[in-house]
Amino acid sequence: MATEIRSKLLKMFTEAQGGFLSGQKISEELGCSRTAVWKHIEELRNAGYELEAIRRKGYRITKIPNRISSNEISLGLKTEALGRRIHFEESVTSTQKIAHQLAYDGALEGTLIVAEEQTAGRGRLNRAWHSPMYTGVWMSLILRPNLPPAKAPQLTLLTAVAIAQAIEEVTSLRTDIKWPNDILINKKKTVGILTEMQAEADKINSVIIGMGINVNQELEHFPEELHSIATSLAIELGKPINRAELIQMILLKFENLYHSYLEHGFYPIKLLWESYAISIGKKIIARTITGTLEGTAKGITEDGVLMLEDDKGHISYIHSADIEIGKD
Amino acid sequence: MATEIRSKLLKMFTEAQGGFLSGQKISEELGCSRTAVWKHIEELRNAGYELEAIRRKGYRITKIPNRISSNEISLGLKTEALGRRIHFEESVTSTQKIAHQLAYDGALEGTLIVAEEQTAGRGRLNRAWHSPMYTGVWMSLILRPNLPPAKAPQLTLLTAVAIAQAIEEVTSLRTDIKWPNDILINKKKTVGILTEMQAEADKINSVIIGMGINVNQELEHFPEELHSIATSLAIELGKPINRAELIQMILLKFENLYHSYLEHGFYPIKLLWESYAISIGKKIIARTITGTLEGTAKGITEDGVLMLEDDKGHISYIHSADIEIGKD
Structure with missing residues (x-):
């Protein structure tokens, strides 16, 4: 939906103070057809608004989505530099x-760059990442470490630990890290x-670290093909989470780990990472650009590289x- | 100079067909003061135009700078992909x-991105690179090799070889490569x-490879502080060079080396690079972010890393x- 039309529509509902707005009136004020009004209302629903529609009375908003703001993230943020x-x-x-x-x-x-919605969110290897309005944490953090490019993969593992710690702190949910960049x-x-x-x-x-966290989606927010493989914190916890609070906690955990990393190197991060790692000691299949390898995940090296042992001990x-x- | 004013002024001179334009007339047509006219004329001179100024007659252009165009680069280009x-x-x-x-x-x-002038050209570590109008080759080439980030420094050395080969081919001038990214x-x-x-x-x-080549500058084009340490191909050769031809040759040499690199790895590039390297076997001082090292440059590793041997053989x-x- 064009942002302009959405703003106009929301302004009308605000002025109606919880009362009904007729389709006729909306159509006149927006200067569009009744069919277009219906489409705009559907789009509001997709954006997390709940609306009641009653014949001859029109529409009214019954629930405003749980939005976040820059202020909410800043207020009470305990970091020194991250997210300032x-x-x-x-x-x-x-x-x-x-x-x-x-x-x-x-x-x-x-x-820190935070958005309520990404229309073309991306993951590794340019894969799409579904990022619907008002439901998740879609953000990118800019870092400027004085490091050679070869060290960058370690920051992926550090980020995974920070997010796992923050989720545990805010929700008490237990998370698993799947090498290199997923949390399950x-x-x-x-x-x-x-x-x-x-x-x-x-x-x-x-270094630009993108984080996509499914927070308050209900199952129906996910595309059908993801139902069996994706979840959200709210689904697992059974209630919605305050996203601003989660962001604050991630930034705080991240900053602590990052300082430790810059001072002491990757080793302390490696130990923490291993405590969350789901794949270590398990049989895995690794699909790389050059081919597929099977074996047992033995752990990660001091550099964060995954070690895979095949049947012959190689x-x-x-x-x-x-x-x-x-x-198994 | 605002591009608009420059275009207007050049159009007036074109219409004068090599004849004089009075300062008065220019001032009237541009709607600016006589002092401003003088300033605009100076800026044209800085941009490579030569102008004659005669009292009571005004100005006329005696030489148009040697410009290049996208067409000139494309016409006769022998590469498959680079610069297409x-x-x-x-x-x-x-x-x-x-x-x-x-x-x-x-x-x-x-x-390929080519510009006649860079107003904020940059070199390594964000240092300024002086890139005046119509005199040099200021360009950036986009590559998409399927490589890990740690290999990127090898492409700097490959680029140096390609440019050294192209300069030799077009001018017969002998060049030296100074590790990692300069040609002298x-x-x-x-x-x-x-x-x-x-x-x-x-x-x-x-990978985005920026190349700055001093081609047709005269000594007075360089800022005073660079006179003793910088030069151009035209200064060394004693006559101007066709920049479009040089660009074509660089792209061709680059593409050949790049194919060889992707197929056979860095080793063949290393051998070529060493044939141009000025520092190998010499006493050098290396200033790094963490400190200064002195010793003898022993060469580069298979990865393109410089090896420095100190007094004690370390x-x-x-x-x-x-x-x-x-x-020495």
Whole structure:
């Protein structure tokens, strides 16, 4: 829906103070057909509004979606640098795209881009990430660590630990990390992480960490094909979560881990990561660009690289793959 | 100068067909003061135009700068993919910035961004690169190799070889490569290379190779402080060079080396690179982010990393530094 029409429509409902607005009146004020009015109402519903429709009376809003604001995230935020500058948007193509532009133009470390909706959210290898309005945490964090590009994968693992810790703190739900960049609850995907960077050949200029967290979706918010493999915190917990509070907690956990990482290196992060890792010791199938490997996941190296042992005891080092965890 | 005023002024001179235009007439047609007219004429001179000024007659253009066009680069280009799509601009902040945006939006491998002038050209570590109008080759090439980020420095060395080969082919001038990203002629800097990338943690999305080549500058085009350390091909050769032809040759040499690299790895590039390397076997000082090292440059590793041997025979591996070559 064009943002302008949505604003007009919401303004009319606000002025009606919970009362009904007739389709006729909406159609006149927006200057569109009755069919178009019906379409706009449906789009409001998709955006998380609940509306009652009664014949001859019209429509009224019965529930406003749980929105967040830049202020809500800032108020009570306990970090030093992360999230101290927030770019908040109602709807974007992808928060990564905006973050890339801001980073290129010199945005400071800790700059956070948050959107209520992504119309073209992306995960690893340019895969689509479903990011409907008012339901999830769709955000990108800009970091400027003084590191060579080869270290960037470690930040994916660090991010996974930060989000796992924050989810546990806010919801008490137990999460599993699936190497390299997914967080699962009850074996269903709840969080995706996309670590990207802008770098010179030998020096990182900026790391842009995209986080997609399914928070308040109900099952019907997910496309049919995801029902068996994806979930949200609200589905698992049985009640909605305050998204601003979750964002604050992620930023705080992240900052603590990040300071530790910059000071002491990857080893402490590795230990924490292993405590959440679901695949270690299990039979897995790893699909890489060059082929498919099967074996037992032995753990990760000091650099965050996955070690896979085959039947003959030969170890492969895997930098990048999709992992499928065996049944046993 | 505002592009609009420049166009108006050039149009007036074109209509005068080599004849004089009085300052009065220019001032009237542009709607500006006589002082402003004088300023605009000076700016044309800085942009490579030569103008004669005669009291009571006014100004006339005696020489139009040697410009290039997208067509000139395309006509006779012998490559398969590199330079097959050209974004040509009269003036940009930096070709790297435009290339970053195009790359993020999906520009194909081989897309080339060329500008006649950069107002904010950059080199390694965000240093300024002086890129005056109509004099040099200021361009950025987008590549999409299927490589891990750690391999990106090898592309800097490959680029240096391609440019050195092309300069030799077009001018017969002998060039020296100074690790990692400079090309010198008679010990003066003639070419700078900036390799940047957009990458996921474990996979390059795009490599953006910026090339700045001093081609047709006269000594007075360089800022005073660069006179003793920079030069141009025209200064060294004693006559101007056809820039479009040079660009074509660079793209052709680049494509050959790039295919060889993707097929056979870095080793063949390493051998070629060493044949141009000025620092190997010499005493050097290497200034890195963490400190300064002195010793003898022993060569580069299979990965393109510089090996420095100190007095005691200890070898340091240097991924990134500014190199100063000793006198002996």
